[in-house]
Amino acid sequence: MAAALTGEPTLALIALWADPDHAHAILLDEVLLVVLPVSVAIEAGFYPALSPARPVAAWLERMIFDLWGHTAFGGTDPRPWLDHGRWPSLHPMASPPRGMGPPAEPPEFLPCEGDDLHQVAVGPIHAGIIEPGHFRFSASGETVVRLEIRLGYAHKGTLGLMRGKPIRVAARFAARLSGDTTVAHGTAFAMAVEAALGVEIPARAESLRAAMLEIERIANHLGDIGAICNDAAFAFAAARFGFHREAMLRAAMWAFGHRLMMDTVIPGGIAGDISEHGALTVLAAVAAVEAELPELARVIENYSSLADRMVSTGIVSPELARRFAAGGFVGRASGRDFDARRLPLPGGRAPEPEFTVRIPVLTAGDIDARLRVRLAEITESIRLLRRRLGNLPEGAVAVALPNAGGEGIGCVESFRGDIWTWVQIDGGHVENAFLRDPSWNQWPLLEAAVRGTIVADFPLINKSFNCSYSGVDL
Numbered sequence: 001m002a003a004a005l006t007g008e009p010t011l012a013l014i015a016l017w018a019d020p021d022h023a024h025a026i027l028l029d030e031v032l033l034v035v036l037p038v039s040v041a042i043e044a045g046f047y048p049a050l051s052p053a054r055p056v057a058a059w060l061e062r063m064i065f066d067l068w069g070h071t072a073f074g075g076t077d078p079r080p081w082l083d084h085g086r087w088p089s090l091h092p093m094a095s096p097p098r099g100m101g102p103p104a105e106p107p108e109f110l111p112c113e114g115d116d117l118h119q120v121a122v123g124p125i126h127a128g129i130i131e132p133g134h135f136r137f138s139a140s141g142e143t144v145v146r147l148e149i150r151l152g153y154a155h156k157g158t159l160g161l162m163r164g165k166p167i168r169v170a171a172r173f174a175a176r177l178s179g180d181t182t183v184a185h186g187t188a189f190a191m192a193v194e195a196a197l198g199v200e201i202p203a204r205a206e207s208l209r210a211a212m213l214e215i216e217r218i219a220n221h222l223g224d225i226g227a228i229c230n231d232a233a234f235a236f237a238a239a240r241f242g243f244h245r246e247a248m249l250r251a252a253m254w255a256f257g258h259r260l261m262m263d264t265v266i267p268g269g270i271a272g273d274i275s276e277h278g279a280l281t282v283l284a285a286v287a288a289v290e291a292e293l294p295e296l297a298r299v300i301e302n303y304s305s306l307a308d309r310m311v312s313t314g315i316v317s318p319e320l321a322r323r324f325a326a327g328g329f330v331g332r333a334s335g336r337d338f339d340a341r342r343l344p345l346p347g348g349r350a351p352e353p354e355f356t357v358r359i360p361v362l363t364a365g366d367i368d369a370r371l372r373v374r375l376a377e378i379t380e381s382i383r384l385l386r387r388r389l390g391n392l393p394e395g396a397v398a399v400a401l402p403n404a405g406g407e408g409i410g411c412v413e414s415f416r417g418d419i420w421t422w423v424q425i426d427g428g429h430v431e432n433a434f435l436r437d438p439s440w441n442q443w444p445l446l447e448a449a450v451r452g453t454i455v456a457d458f459p460l461i462n463k464s465f466n467c468s469y470s471g472v473d474l
Contacts, residue, residue, distance in 0.1 A: 001038060005053035011036070012325035013050060015420050015436035016060035018068045020095035023047040024434070026409065026420055028325070033343055037409060042070050049075035056324045056441050063474070067093040067159070079108055082152040082473065093160055112138040112146050120455060124153045131469035135458070142454040147447045154473040162433045167193055167267050167401060170430040174421065175262055177435050178471035183216045184414030185435060186265035188421040191346060191410030193267040196425045197402055200347060203393040205269035211388040212261050213412065214381040215282060218289065219248040220415040221374045224466050228371060229300065231460045232309045240296055244289045251285040254278055269398030279389040286382045297375055310367040314449040314461035318363055324445055327417025327438045329377065330465060333369035337361045340413035354387055367464040403428045414438065416468065437471030
């Protein structure tokens with residue numbers, strides 16, 4: 001299969017991970033929208049590399065070696081990824097873990113050749129209150145020749161902490177992998193558990209989950225658009241988008257008891273029903289967004305110095321977006337028309353026609369295109385949210401889980417893109433799990449988007465992606 005992938009361009013590599021005895025992958029047939037999970041036994045510590053055919057696998061193969069000690073035979077990049085040489089043991093997810101490794105070595109970065117090149121090292125500690133990551137620029141004057149990203153500073157051992165835990169306890173770790181997508185990661189984990197155990201949740205719980213996902217999507221897009229404007233010194237737009245994001249978070253707090261709606265989604269349904277006037281509060285917040293959004297979009301459009309910074313800057317080509325199976329607004333701004341909300345629902349049900357997603361797909365692939373897709377997604381999410389909250393089914397919001405076992409996959413469209421979760425359940429406990437954040441497929445594209453731009457444009461390009469550090473640091 002690893003060899004045949006070169007001749008199968010419509011099969012996207014979605015996820016790659018391991019356990020002590022096997023390597024696992026999820027492929028997606030992008031024409032038929034069929035999910036293809038595959039596994040292979042580890043032989044003498046090796047498994048066939050997928051990175052020669054699917055470059056997005058390179059980072060994942062490095063992660064597998066650091067956590068489980070399995071080597072991708074024929075892989076394109078053997079350097080450490082999560083392990084910076086400071087863990088108390090080598091390969092902590094192996095069975096059994098290995099002893100303490102050698103002293104930490106300086107990180108190895110890819111070489112660059114050319115006249116008068118210099119390096120600019122940024123992070124992992126940054127000027128703002130943001131996640132830790134190291135960015136190594138090789139530049140000729142102000143022009144970036146290569147950017148290489150080094151992450152892993154926010155490694156929490158999430159997969160190891162989930163292993164052996166009761167399902168409800170493990171769900172709390174999934175919801176904390178990346179705090180800005182706590183609903184999406186919590187829902188993907190819950191769906192994987194429900195698929196493994198053959199559980200069908202009540203219709204009211206399914207509708208409220210979908211509503212919470214749209215609230216989370218709107219709030220994050222509002223915050224990120226404001227941050228993009230702020231990085232271009234357009235303080236007015238940053239203030240207004242920040243105002244509406246805060247209003248959405250307060251509405252979520254009123255409706256579900258938590259600003260980020262953390263732990264509101266549980267395997268089997270949701271933890272509690274929406275508050276008595278919660279729907280009206282949320283709908284009032286989105287009505288305020290909808291009323292001002294056209295004017296804010298017009299101001300952004302007419303602000304020439306902002307357009308100068310965004311148009312034709314940080315371009316991701318459609319070919320790269322396809323090769324890396326980029327999801328969310330990053331993919332849609334570069335011609336990849338994929339949205340997990342169009343996938344079959346649990347039980348193989350087709351998506352309901354009234355909730356069919358209509359998001360524009362652009363091909364420019366620059367900061368401006370990513371911002372335009374985000375604006376369109378806010379409008380679409382408001383439409384979907386009104387339909388969800390305006391016609392909530394009656395009934396229970398959760399069902400009990402059987403004390404059984406199985407294996408399942410869950411997929412959710414977060415504001416960043418498609419989240420995939422795989423679990424193995426045994427006797428009501430999580431035997432193994434893997435949480436795939438969409439940022440795995442987007443971080444490498446940020447490296448490509450910065451090439452040829454100037455160093456000063458990096459903050460703006462980076463914010464237009466807003467990849468999760470914690471989501472890939474596991």
